[in-house]
Amino acid sequence: MKQEIFAPGLLTGKSVLITGGGTGIGLAMAQLLGELGAHVILVARTAETLEEAVTKLHTEHISADCIPVNIREEQEVTELFDTVSAKWGGCDFLINNAGGQFTAQALNISANGFRSVVDLNLQGTWQMSSAFARMLIEKGRVGRIINIVLCLQSGVPGMVHAGAARAGVMNMTKTLAYEWGEHGILVNAIAPGTIATSGLKQYNTDQIQKGVSRLPVSRIGRADEIAMAAAYLLSPAGSYITGTTLEVDGGEHLLGASDQIKG
Ligand SMILES: CCC/C=C/C(=O)SCCNC(=O)CCNC(=O)[C@H](O)C(C)(C)COP(=O)([O-])OP(=O)([O-])OC[C@H]1O[C@@H](n2cnc3c(N)ncnc32)[C@H](O)[C@@H]1OP(=O)([O-])[O-]
Numbered sequence: 001m002k003q004e005i006f007a008p009g010l011l012t013g014k015s016v017l018i019t020g021g022g023t024g025i026g027l028a029m030a031q032l033l034g035e036l037g038a039h040v041i042l043v044a045r046t047a048e049t050l051e052e053a054v055t056k057l058h059t060e061h062i063s064a065d066c067i068p069v070n071i072r073e074e075q076e077v078t079e080l081f082d083t084v085s086a087k088w089g090g091c092d093f094l095i096n097n098a099g100g101q102f103t104a105q106a107l108n109i110s111a112n113g114f115r116s117v118v119d120l121n122l123q124g125t126w127q128m129s130s131a132f133a134r135m136l137i138e139k140g141r142v143g144r145i146i147n148i149v150l151c152l153q154s155g156v157p158g159m160v161h162a163g164a165a166r167a168g169v170m171n172m173t174k175t176l177a178y179e180w181g182e183h184g185i186l187v188n189a190i191a192p193g194t195i196a197t198s199g200l201k202q203y204n205t206d207q208i209q210k211g212v213s214r215l216p217v218s219r220i221g222r223a224d225e226i227a228m229a230a231a232y233l234l235s236p237a238g239s240y241i242t243g244t245t246l247e248v249d250g251g252e253h254l255l256g257a258s259d260q261i262k263g
Protein backbone atom coordinates (compact mmCIF):
# COMPACT_ATOMS: atom_id res chain seq x y z
CA MET A 1 0.00 0.00 0.00
CA LYS A 2 1.27 3.45 -0.87
CA GLN A 3 2.31 5.45 2.21
CA GLU A 4 0.87 8.94 2.50
CA ILE A 5 3.36 11.44 3.95
CA PHE A 6 1.87 14.77 2.91
CA ALA A 7 -1.70 16.04 3.28
CA PRO A 8 -3.82 15.36 0.18
CA GLY A 9 -4.34 18.54 -1.85
CA LEU A 10 -1.37 20.24 -0.17
CA LEU A 11 -0.34 21.95 -3.43
CA THR A 12 -3.74 22.39 -5.05
CA GLY A 13 -3.86 25.65 -7.02
CA LYS A 14 -0.07 25.78 -7.38
CA SER A 15 1.94 25.20 -10.53
CA VAL A 16 5.53 24.03 -10.82
CA LEU A 17 7.92 24.07 -13.75
CA ILE A 18 10.49 21.25 -13.56
CA THR A 19 13.49 21.14 -15.89
CA GLY A 20 14.63 17.62 -16.73
CA GLY A 21 11.09 16.70 -15.67
CA GLY A 22 10.60 13.80 -18.08
CA THR A 23 13.06 11.39 -16.45
CA GLY A 24 14.55 10.20 -13.14
CA ILE A 25 14.50 12.62 -10.24
CA GLY A 26 12.59 15.26 -12.23
CA LEU A 27 9.79 12.84 -13.09
CA ALA A 28 9.60 11.59 -9.48
CA MET A 29 9.17 15.20 -8.35
CA ALA A 30 6.50 15.79 -11.01
CA GLN A 31 4.69 12.69 -9.79
CA LEU A 32 4.66 13.60 -6.10
CA LEU A 33 3.97 17.33 -6.55
CA GLY A 34 1.26 16.45 -9.09
CA GLU A 35 -0.31 13.93 -6.70
CA LEU A 36 -0.42 16.71 -4.12
CA GLY A 37 -2.49 18.81 -6.53
CA ALA A 38 0.06 20.96 -8.36
CA HIS A 39 -0.09 21.53 -12.12
CA VAL A 40 3.29 20.34 -13.41
CA ILE A 41 5.04 21.73 -16.49
CA LEU A 42 7.88 19.52 -17.69
CA VAL A 43 10.81 20.95 -19.64
CA ALA A 44 13.74 19.15 -21.33
CA ARG A 45 15.25 18.82 -24.81
CA THR A 46 13.66 15.54 -25.92
CA ALA A 47 10.01 16.07 -26.90
CA GLU A 48 9.24 12.35 -27.16
CA THR A 49 10.41 11.60 -23.60
CA LEU A 50 8.47 14.57 -22.27
CA GLU A 51 5.29 13.50 -24.05
CA GLU A 52 5.60 9.94 -22.70
CA ALA A 53 6.01 11.35 -19.19
CA VAL A 54 2.96 13.60 -19.57
CA THR A 55 0.87 10.68 -20.83
CA LYS A 56 1.95 8.61 -17.82
CA LEU A 57 1.09 11.46 -15.42
CA HIS A 58 -2.32 11.93 -17.06
CA THR A 59 -3.13 8.25 -16.46
CA GLU A 60 -2.44 8.99 -12.78
CA HIS A 61 -4.90 11.95 -12.95
CA ILE A 62 -2.10 14.50 -12.61
CA SER A 63 -2.46 17.83 -14.40
CA ALA A 64 0.66 17.97 -16.59
CA ASP A 65 2.00 19.70 -19.70
CA CYS A 66 5.38 19.83 -21.37
CA ILE A 67 7.48 22.20 -23.45
CA PRO A 68 10.70 21.11 -25.19
CA VAL A 69 13.50 23.57 -24.32
CA ASN A 70 17.28 23.51 -24.20
CA ILE A 71 18.07 25.50 -21.05
CA ARG A 72 21.52 26.30 -22.45
CA GLU A 73 19.87 28.50 -25.12
CA GLU A 74 18.90 31.91 -23.73
CA GLN A 75 16.36 32.64 -26.49
CA GLU A 76 14.56 29.32 -25.85
CA VAL A 77 14.39 30.14 -22.13
CA THR A 78 12.90 33.59 -22.85
CA GLU A 79 10.30 32.05 -25.17
CA LEU A 80 9.51 29.37 -22.56
CA PHE A 81 8.45 31.95 -19.99
CA ASP A 82 6.50 33.91 -22.63
CA THR A 83 4.57 30.71 -23.30
CA VAL A 84 4.08 29.93 -19.59
CA SER A 85 2.76 33.47 -19.05
CA ALA A 86 0.46 33.38 -22.07
CA LYS A 87 -0.92 29.85 -21.49
CA TRP A 88 -1.14 29.60 -17.69
CA GLY A 89 -0.66 33.16 -16.43
CA GLY A 90 2.73 32.20 -14.99
CA CYS A 91 3.72 29.59 -12.42
CA ASP A 92 4.51 29.52 -8.71
CA PHE A 93 7.56 27.29 -8.44
CA LEU A 94 10.66 26.50 -10.50
CA ILE A 95 12.79 23.40 -9.96
CA ASN A 96 16.13 23.62 -11.76
CA ASN A 97 16.75 19.89 -12.01
CA ALA A 98 18.19 19.53 -15.54
CA GLY A 99 21.91 18.90 -15.35
CA GLY A 100 24.67 16.39 -15.55
CA GLN A 101 28.18 15.78 -16.76
CA PHE A 102 30.55 13.19 -18.15
CA THR A 103 33.17 11.75 -15.82
CA ALA A 104 36.82 12.29 -16.70
CA GLN A 105 40.04 13.03 -14.91
CA ALA A 106 40.67 16.81 -14.88
CA LEU A 107 43.69 16.48 -17.18
CA ASN A 108 41.50 14.82 -19.82
CA ILE A 109 38.93 17.62 -19.96
CA SER A 110 39.28 20.21 -22.76
CA ALA A 111 38.23 23.84 -22.45
CA ASN A 112 35.11 23.04 -24.47
CA GLY A 113 34.33 19.99 -22.31
CA PHE A 114 34.55 22.11 -19.16
CA ARG A 115 32.47 24.86 -20.77
CA SER A 116 29.71 22.50 -21.87
CA VAL A 117 29.17 21.28 -18.30
CA VAL A 118 29.30 24.79 -16.80
CA ASP A 119 26.92 25.95 -19.52
CA LEU A 120 24.35 23.33 -18.60
CA ASN A 121 24.61 23.29 -14.83
CA LEU A 122 25.45 26.90 -13.97
CA GLN A 123 24.57 29.14 -16.93
CA GLY A 124 21.40 27.14 -17.69
CA THR A 125 20.25 27.34 -14.06
CA TRP A 126 20.98 31.07 -14.01
CA GLN A 127 19.04 31.72 -17.24
CA MET A 128 16.01 29.81 -15.94
CA SER A 129 16.11 31.49 -12.51
CA SER A 130 16.52 34.96 -13.91
CA ALA A 131 13.66 34.61 -16.42
CA PHE A 132 11.39 33.05 -13.75
CA ALA A 133 12.09 35.86 -11.24
CA ARG A 134 11.49 38.57 -13.87
CA MET A 135 8.15 36.94 -14.73
CA LEU A 136 7.08 36.83 -11.05
CA ILE A 137 8.15 40.39 -10.31
CA GLU A 138 6.40 41.69 -13.44
CA LYS A 139 3.19 39.98 -12.34
CA GLY A 140 3.55 40.98 -8.66
CA ARG A 141 3.56 37.30 -7.68
CA VAL A 142 5.63 35.46 -5.08
CA GLY A 143 7.35 32.13 -5.76
CA ARG A 144 10.01 29.60 -4.87
CA ILE A 145 13.03 28.12 -6.62
CA ILE A 146 14.74 24.81 -5.86
CA ASN A 147 18.12 24.10 -7.45
CA ILE A 148 19.15 20.45 -7.66
CA VAL A 149 22.91 20.29 -7.15
CA LEU A 150 25.41 17.62 -6.14
CA CYS A 151 27.11 16.39 -2.95
CA LEU A 152 30.46 18.24 -3.23
CA GLN A 153 31.83 19.11 0.21
CA SER A 154 34.99 17.06 -0.28
CA GLY A 155 35.61 17.94 -3.92
CA VAL A 156 34.27 15.75 -6.70
CA PRO A 157 37.08 13.63 -8.21
CA GLY A 158 36.28 12.78 -11.84
CA MET A 159 33.84 15.69 -12.07
CA VAL A 160 35.87 18.87 -11.61
CA HIS A 161 33.61 20.72 -14.06
CA ALA A 162 30.36 19.65 -12.42
CA GLY A 163 31.70 20.24 -8.91
CA ALA A 164 32.77 23.76 -9.83
CA ALA A 165 29.49 24.50 -11.62
CA ARG A 166 27.33 23.18 -8.77
CA ALA A 167 29.40 25.04 -6.17
CA GLY A 168 28.56 28.11 -8.25
CA VAL A 169 24.88 27.23 -8.10
CA MET A 170 25.06 26.75 -4.32
CA ASN A 171 26.58 30.19 -3.89
CA MET A 172 24.11 31.68 -6.37
CA THR A 173 21.31 30.15 -4.28
CA LYS A 174 22.45 32.22 -1.30
CA THR A 175 22.86 35.47 -3.24
CA LEU A 176 19.52 35.17 -5.02
CA ALA A 177 17.80 34.27 -1.73
CA TYR A 178 19.23 37.48 -0.32
CA GLU A 179 18.42 39.73 -3.29
CA TRP A 180 15.00 38.30 -4.13
CA GLY A 181 13.69 37.91 -0.55
CA GLU A 182 12.12 41.36 -0.83
CA HIS A 183 10.11 40.12 -3.82
CA GLY A 184 8.78 37.13 -1.87
CA ILE A 185 10.94 34.64 -3.78
CA LEU A 186 12.50 31.86 -1.70
CA VAL A 187 15.56 30.14 -3.20
CA ASN A 188 16.95 26.85 -1.89
CA ALA A 189 18.95 23.90 -3.15
CA ILE A 190 18.80 20.14 -2.65
CA ALA A 191 22.04 18.15 -2.90
CA PRO A 192 21.23 14.53 -3.75
CA GLY A 193 23.69 11.76 -2.99
CA THR A 194 23.72 8.68 -5.24
CA ILE A 195 20.16 8.16 -6.45
CA ALA A 196 18.94 5.21 -8.51
CA THR A 197 17.87 6.66 -11.87
CA SER A 198 18.58 5.88 -15.52
CA GLY A 199 21.04 8.82 -15.39
CA LEU A 200 23.38 6.60 -13.35
CA LYS A 201 23.80 4.14 -16.28
CA GLN A 202 26.84 6.05 -17.54
CA TYR A 203 28.73 5.36 -14.29
CA ASN A 204 30.75 2.33 -13.21
CA THR A 205 28.42 0.07 -11.18
CA ASP A 206 31.22 -1.36 -9.01
CA GLN A 207 32.41 2.12 -8.06
CA ILE A 208 28.84 3.19 -7.26
CA GLN A 209 28.32 0.13 -5.04
CA LYS A 210 31.65 0.69 -3.30
CA GLY A 211 30.78 4.33 -2.61
CA VAL A 212 27.30 3.45 -1.39
CA SER A 213 28.59 0.73 0.98
CA ARG A 214 30.64 3.41 2.81
CA LEU A 215 27.68 5.68 3.48
CA PRO A 216 26.32 6.11 7.01
CA VAL A 217 23.00 5.05 5.45
CA SER A 218 24.58 2.30 3.36
CA ARG A 219 22.19 2.04 0.43
CA ILE A 220 21.50 3.88 -2.79
CA GLY A 221 18.89 6.65 -2.57
CA ARG A 222 15.53 6.68 -4.30
CA ALA A 223 14.21 9.44 -6.56
CA ASP A 224 11.08 9.76 -4.41
CA GLU A 225 13.31 10.64 -1.44
CA ILE A 226 14.47 13.73 -3.36
CA ALA A 227 10.86 14.43 -4.36
CA MET A 228 9.76 14.41 -0.72
CA ALA A 229 12.43 16.98 0.16
CA ALA A 230 11.15 19.18 -2.69
CA ALA A 231 7.54 18.81 -1.50
CA TYR A 232 8.61 19.90 1.98
CA LEU A 233 10.43 23.00 0.67
CA LEU A 234 7.48 23.97 -1.57
CA SER A 235 4.84 23.37 1.09
CA PRO A 236 3.74 25.89 3.75
CA ALA A 237 6.28 24.12 6.03
CA GLY A 238 9.05 25.71 3.94
CA SER A 239 7.78 29.29 4.23
CA TYR A 240 10.69 30.55 6.41
CA ILE A 241 13.51 28.66 4.66
CA THR A 242 15.68 30.39 2.09
CA GLY A 243 19.33 30.32 0.98
CA THR A 244 19.97 26.78 2.24
CA THR A 245 21.18 23.57 0.62
CA LEU A 246 19.46 20.47 1.97
CA GLU A 247 21.63 17.36 1.69
CA VAL A 248 19.58 14.27 0.87
CA ASP A 249 22.46 11.86 0.54
CA GLY A 250 22.50 9.17 3.24
CA GLY A 251 25.34 11.11 4.88
CA GLU A 252 27.62 11.25 1.81
CA HIS A 253 28.67 14.81 2.69
CA LEU A 254 30.39 13.41 5.77
CA LEU A 255 32.82 11.31 3.69
CA GLY A 256 36.25 12.33 2.38
CA ALA A 257 37.15 12.85 -1.27
CA SER A 258 39.02 9.53 -1.33
CA ASP A 259 35.73 7.69 -0.80
CA GLN A 260 34.15 9.16 -3.91
CA ILE A 261 34.01 8.11 -7.56
CA LYS A 262 37.22 8.96 -9.39
CA GLY A 263 35.99 8.86 -13.02
C1 LIG B 1 27.45 9.26 -8.46
C2 LIG B 1 27.11 10.17 -9.60
C3 LIG B 1 26.48 11.47 -9.17
C4 LIG B 1 25.88 12.20 -10.29
C5 LIG B 1 24.94 11.64 -11.08
C6 LIG B 1 24.28 12.41 -12.13
O1 LIG B 1 24.47 13.57 -12.36
S1 LIG B 1 23.13 11.52 -13.01
C7 LIG B 1 22.62 12.59 -14.37
C8 LIG B 1 23.30 12.16 -15.61
N1 LIG B 1 22.69 12.85 -16.73
C9 LIG B 1 23.43 13.57 -17.54
O2 LIG B 1 24.63 13.73 -17.40
C10 LIG B 1 22.71 14.17 -18.71
C11 LIG B 1 23.23 15.50 -19.12
N2 LIG B 1 24.56 15.45 -19.74
C12 LIG B 1 24.84 16.00 -20.97
O3 LIG B 1 23.95 16.53 -21.62
C13 LIG B 1 26.26 15.94 -21.49
O4 LIG B 1 26.98 14.97 -20.81
C14 LIG B 1 27.06 17.28 -21.39
C15 LIG B 1 26.25 18.52 -21.11
C16 LIG B 1 27.98 17.22 -20.28
C17 LIG B 1 27.85 17.47 -22.67
O5 LIG B 1 26.97 17.75 -23.73
P1 LIG B 1 27.42 18.35 -25.14
O6 LIG B 1 26.34 17.95 -26.09
O7 LIG B 1 27.80 19.77 -25.01
O8 LIG B 1 28.68 17.46 -25.41
P2 LIG B 1 29.55 17.30 -26.71
O9 LIG B 1 29.44 15.88 -27.14
O10 LIG B 1 29.25 18.39 -27.70
O11 LIG B 1 31.00 17.53 -26.09
C18 LIG B 1 31.41 18.77 -25.56
C19 LIG B 1 32.85 18.62 -25.12
O12 LIG B 1 32.91 17.66 -24.03
C20 LIG B 1 33.91 16.67 -24.34
N3 LIG B 1 33.58 15.38 -23.74
C21 LIG B 1 32.41 14.72 -23.81
N4 LIG B 1 32.50 13.54 -23.14
C22 LIG B 1 33.77 13.46 -22.64
C23 LIG B 1 34.48 12.51 -21.85
N5 LIG B 1 33.88 11.39 -21.43
N6 LIG B 1 35.75 12.78 -21.53
C24 LIG B 1 36.37 13.90 -21.92
N7 LIG B 1 35.73 14.86 -22.67
C25 LIG B 1 34.46 14.64 -23.03
C26 LIG B 1 33.89 16.60 -25.87
O13 LIG B 1 35.08 16.00 -26.35
C27 LIG B 1 33.75 18.06 -26.24
O14 LIG B 1 34.96 18.76 -26.12
P3 LIG B 1 35.91 19.10 -27.42
O15 LIG B 1 36.26 17.74 -28.01
O16 LIG B 1 35.07 19.91 -28.35
O17 LIG B 1 37.07 19.82 -26.85
Ligand SMILES: NC(=O)C1=CN([C@@H]2O[C@H](COP(=O)(O)OP(=O)(O)OC[C@H]3O[C@@H](n4cnc5c(N)ncnc54)[C@H](OP(=O)(O)O)[C@@H]3O)[C@@H](O)[C@H]2O)C=CC1
Binds near residue numbers: 045049101
Ligand atom coordinates in the same frame (compact mmCIF):
# COMPACT_ATOMS: atom_id res chain seq x y z
N1 LIG C 1 21.12 10.35 -9.96
C1 LIG C 1 22.04 10.81 -9.12
O1 LIG C 1 22.70 10.03 -8.41
C2 LIG C 1 22.30 12.26 -8.99
C3 LIG C 1 21.73 13.20 -9.82
N2 LIG C 1 21.98 14.54 -9.64
C4 LIG C 1 21.38 15.54 -10.50
O2 LIG C 1 19.98 15.40 -10.48
C5 LIG C 1 19.45 15.84 -11.73
C6 LIG C 1 18.55 14.77 -12.31
O3 LIG C 1 19.36 13.63 -12.58
P1 LIG C 1 18.78 12.18 -12.92
O4 LIG C 1 17.30 12.20 -12.87
O5 LIG C 1 19.52 11.22 -12.10
O6 LIG C 1 19.32 11.97 -14.40
P2 LIG C 1 18.70 12.24 -15.84
O7 LIG C 1 19.80 12.05 -16.79
O8 LIG C 1 17.44 11.45 -15.99
O9 LIG C 1 18.28 13.78 -15.76
C7 LIG C 1 18.82 14.80 -16.52
C8 LIG C 1 17.66 15.52 -17.17
O10 LIG C 1 18.12 16.79 -17.62
C9 LIG C 1 17.60 17.00 -18.93
N3 LIG C 1 18.53 17.88 -19.64
C10 LIG C 1 19.85 17.66 -19.88
N4 LIG C 1 20.38 18.68 -20.58
C11 LIG C 1 19.38 19.57 -20.76
C12 LIG C 1 19.29 20.83 -21.41
N5 LIG C 1 20.37 21.36 -22.00
N6 LIG C 1 18.10 21.48 -21.42
C13 LIG C 1 17.02 20.95 -20.82
N7 LIG C 1 17.04 19.76 -20.19
C14 LIG C 1 18.20 19.08 -20.17
C15 LIG C 1 17.53 15.61 -19.55
O11 LIG C 1 16.56 15.55 -20.59
P3 LIG C 1 16.98 15.71 -22.14
O12 LIG C 1 18.21 14.90 -22.35
O13 LIG C 1 15.78 15.23 -22.89
O14 LIG C 1 17.20 17.18 -22.33
C16 LIG C 1 17.08 14.79 -18.36
O15 LIG C 1 15.67 14.77 -18.26
C17 LIG C 1 20.66 16.19 -12.61
O16 LIG C 1 20.93 17.56 -12.51
C18 LIG C 1 21.76 15.38 -11.97
O17 LIG C 1 23.05 15.89 -12.23
C19 LIG C 1 22.79 14.99 -8.63
C20 LIG C 1 23.38 14.10 -7.78
C21 LIG C 1 23.20 12.68 -7.91
